[in-house]
Amino acid sequence: MxxxxxxxxxxxxxxxxxxxxxxxxxxxxxxxxxxxxxxxxxxxxxxxxxxxxxMLPYRAMDADVLVSASDANTLSDGSNLPRQRMFQALAVSGVEDAIPVYFAKLDWEPAADASVSLHVFGIDPNRAPAFWATEIAEKLNRLRLPDTALLDRKTRNISPAFFDDLASGKARSFEMNNKTIDIVDTVSIGAGFEADGYLFVSDQTFLRLFPSRVSGAPNHVLVNIEPLADRDTVVAALQNALPASDTIVRAFDDAAEADRTYQTTERxxxxxxxxxxxxxxxxxxxxxxxxxxxxxxxxxxxxxxxxxxxxxxxxxxxxxxxxxxxxxxxxxxxxxxxxxxxxxxxxxxxxxxxxxxxxxxxxxxxxxxxxxxxxxxxxxxxxxxxxxxxxx
Amino acid sequence: MDAIVDLGATRAHRVDPELPILVSGLNHWFGTGEARKQALFDIDLTIDRGQLVILMGPSGSGKTTLLTLIGCLRDVQAGSVSLLGQELNDASEAVLVRQRRRLGFIFQLHNLHESLTAMQNVRMGLEVHGKIASSSWRPAAEHILSLLGLEDRLDYLPANLSGGQKQRVAIARALVGNPDIVFADEPTAALDAESGRHVVEMLKLLGRERGTTTLMVTHDNRILDLADRIVQMQDGRIVEDQMT
Known part of the structure; x- marks a missing residue:
């Protein structure tokens, strides 16, 4: 040396x-x-x-534009959005498709000694696959049956044995919000600081799980644009078409970035x-x-x-x-x-x-x-x- | 034999453009404000090439202060110090560095680097003169260390050497670069009579053969007979200056 x-x-x-x-x-x-x-x-x-x-829930999605209530800083806060905004968005040139996304938080006790706080997404299993990442998109058809759900297998505080039982077919029905829900499959998202894990249900199941919610008031609208359309042009057109008083339109990546900035600098x-x-x-x-x-x-x-x-x-x-x-x-x-x-x-x-x-x-x-x-x-x-x- | 030199006499031989040491009207103070105390008073001193000059005097008489001022280790405050033809009062750091490289220093405490072996310490005295091929420094360092009787201690760390051996390594470090002037502050204090005398004889021989000038502070009476000249100091003044 x-x-x-x-x-x-x-x-x-x-x-x-x-x-x-x-x-x-x-x-x-x-x-x-x-x-x-x-x-x-x-x-x-x-x-x-x-x-x-x-970023985890954003990565689970695969959309081009996110339309949210104007007071929403993250996926999990803010007011509901009139579903009318989705129909208005569909009328904008360059927009290929749009779906509503319902969001709510759910406290669930998978076992006597365990309690987890789930973030629940309610989506239409027939139309949603185009808006979600492959792993979830492939499993959405399993949500067509009522009262079924996909559970995040990385959910915190749930033992691996639980998921083993789930995979082997034992113990699939659970009580959530006084409803019986069948967990039909699992997806992989990951826990955050707020959510212990994520749960995916159909929009119909969502409305049964949360009786106070109505189908006319989702939390977000996911928009996909036509393959040849310019994203910035479509975003600008959507911003024109939708009232800024209650709606904010952002390119999907910008929305994720804004969420991250908000949570790291203001929360x-x-x-x-x-x-x-x-x-x-x-x-x-x-x-x-x-x-x-x-x-x-x-x-x-x-x-x-x-x-x-x-x-x-x-x-x-x-x-x-x-x-x-x-x-x-x-x-x-x-x-x-x-x-x-x-x-x-x-x-x-x-x-x-x-x-x-x-x-x-x-x-x-x-x-x-x-x-x-x-x-x-x-x-x-x-x-x-x-x-x-x-x-x- | 002993000629007492008139201190104020003008020197007729100011012709050598690189006269080793020419001090005139040098004053020096330590401390500031109320605590300010004058350490040197109107020092005039000229030393010719090849001379071995011993500086004597009681402790606190200003010997070491004078030595460090001439040796570029302290800034000159008032008066003139000319070292090898270069004025040191108000000299830039670059000039000081250049002049220091022409000097060899033997400090009162050996001041060896404790992490370096004897050879590496001596190498530091050579390396200051520029990058040297790793092949060329070794013979020079080995030679000087064997001249000082340390041929079987070349790779020892200072901690494993006796006081006298450490002092001899420090002497080797000072001499290996072939300095024009050697400054020595009590170089023989840690040495026994025989090796102390041997070292001073070496310095005297260097003066004769290479024209190396030596200015040495010492209390050691055993080596006074080797000096060409003995300067006595007291209370910051030169009180006696005799050729031997």
């Missing part, structure tokens, strides 16, 4: 030699950097899980996780700065000697950058491994989609290197201004 670094740097790798000379201090420094990394990875993981979980849970990332980064910076500045302070006398011999300030910067890079890389490896383990644990316990997205590790690694280098540069300033004789 020393020989390799000597060739690489064209000088003695003083930083490396200093670090390995005091093994216990090196271990402590690496642990500090690793901890900073874990902290940031976890906070980014939580925020990422929130964003990911917001408490999003703001909390956003702050978590900021605090994580700040604490990480302070840890890394402490590690580097302590190291520079401990070697100040030796650097002063080198300065007296005739080494320039940039030589010491080189040493500190060398240490910064070594600590950043050596701290990153255990940091990401432990973070990956913790992601698994938290995912398993909460059912939240905590995943290491590809761009996160390089971002954290380069962020750490940048912070180490910046801290080192600040720490060596003390050396720049001082007379060598005062530092011995």
């Amino acid at each position: 020393t020989a390799m670094l000597t060739r690489l740097l064209g000088r003695l790798p003083i930083g490396w030699l200093q670090l390995v000379h005091k093994k216990s201090r090196l271990a402590a420094a690496i642990a500090g950097v690793a901890f900073a990394n874990i902290l940031i990875f976890m906070q980014l993981g939580f925020l990422g899980a929130l964003m990911e979980s917001i 408490p849970v999003g703001v909390v996780f956003g702050f978590g990332v900021i605090i994580g980064v700040l604490v990480g910076i302070i840890i890394v700065y402490q590690v580097l500045s302590t190291d520079v302070a401990d070697h100040l006398k030796e650097y002063a000697t080198f300065k007296a011999i005739g080494y320039r300030q940039r030589y010491f910067l080189g040493i500190v950058f060398e240490e910064a890079a070594i600590l950043a890389v050596f701290g990153f490896v255990p940091g990401i491994l432990i973070a990956l383990g913790l992601y698994q644990v938290v995912s398993a316990v909460t059912g939240l989609p905590l995943v290491m997205v590809a761009e996160r590790p390089p971002a954290v690694l380069f962020g750490t290197i940048a912070m180490c280098v910046f801290s080192g540069a600040i720490a060596t300033r003390r050396l720049a201004g001082a007379d060598p004789a005062d530092l011995f």
Whole structure:
């Protein structure tokens, strides 16, 4: 390693030699950097899980345009929409088809000791397949029978044994909202911060499950446009055709993005996780700065000697950058491994989609290197201004 | 034999454009405000090439301050210090760095880098002169370390060397770069009589053969006879300056 670094740097790798000379201090420094990394990875993981979980129901759909009540920020809030808007939308040029989507929340006790909060979508099984992702679209025909449902098999707090029984045909009927519902199949969506899971029923079943709802007032209207139509043009035409007082028309991806922005910047849970990332980064910076500045302070006398011999300030910067890079890389490896383990644990316990997205590790690694280098540069300033004789 | 030199006398030999050391009217203070205390008073000192000059005096007399001012380790506040023809008062950092590279320093404490072996510490004295092929530094460092009797301690870390051995490594580091001037602050303090004398004899030999000038602060009476000149300081002033 020393020989390799000597060739690489064209000088003695003083930083490396200093670090390995005091093994216990090196271990402590690496642990500090690793901890900073874990902290940031976890906070980014939580925020990422929130964003990911917001997108899950959107990914279950496959529509071009989302028409919602004007006060709806997410799929699960806002007023009902007059079904009249759907007929108005169908009359707009470029629109191929449109269907109403009914949404409600349902508390369900699948077993005596379990309670889950489901987000329920009511959709017409005959017309809906074109508006939903393949896995769901293929199973919608099973909802043609009354009082049947598709259950999210990733629903939180439900044991795998439940789904085994379900698959083997045992125990398919359950009481939900004082109605008996047959779970005929499962789909895979995933739990979020609000929903423990998702349930799909036909629009007719939906209206029986929720007697206060009427067919003339869905929550959203999904719109597909003709294959050759320009989406932006159709969205603009829909916005013209539908009254902005009670209706908002957005391209489907824009609606999903707006939901994510709303939930991460305006809802408490999003703001909390956003702050978590900021605090994580700040604490990480302070840890890394402490590690580097302590190291520079401990070697100040030796650097002063080198300065007296005739080494320039940039030589010491080189040493500190060398240490910064070594600590950043050596701290990153255990940091990401432990973070990956913790992601698994938290995912398993909460059912939240905590995943290491590809761009996160390089971002954290380069962020750490940048912070180490910046801290080192600040720490060596003390050396720049001082007379060598005062530092011995 | 002993000629007492008149301190204020004008020097007729200011012809060498790279006169190693020419100090005139040097004053220096430490501290600020009420605590400000003058450490050096009107120092004039000229040292010729190849000389071995010993600076003596009680502690607190300003010897080390004078040494560090001439050696580019402290900013000159008032007066003039000319080192190898270069004025140091108001000199830029780049000039100071250039001048430092022409000097060899032997510090009171050895000031070795504890993470580096004897060889690597000596290498630091060479590497400052630019990138060197890894093949060429080794013989030079080995040679100087064996001259100082450390041929079987080349790859030892300072922690595994005795005080005297550490001091000799520091001397090797100072000399390996072939300096024009060697500054030494109590270089023999950690050495026994014989090796202390050996080191000073080496410095004297360097003066004779390469024209290396040496300015040494010492209390060590055992080596005074090797000096070309002894300068005595007291309370921040030069009080005696004699050729031997």
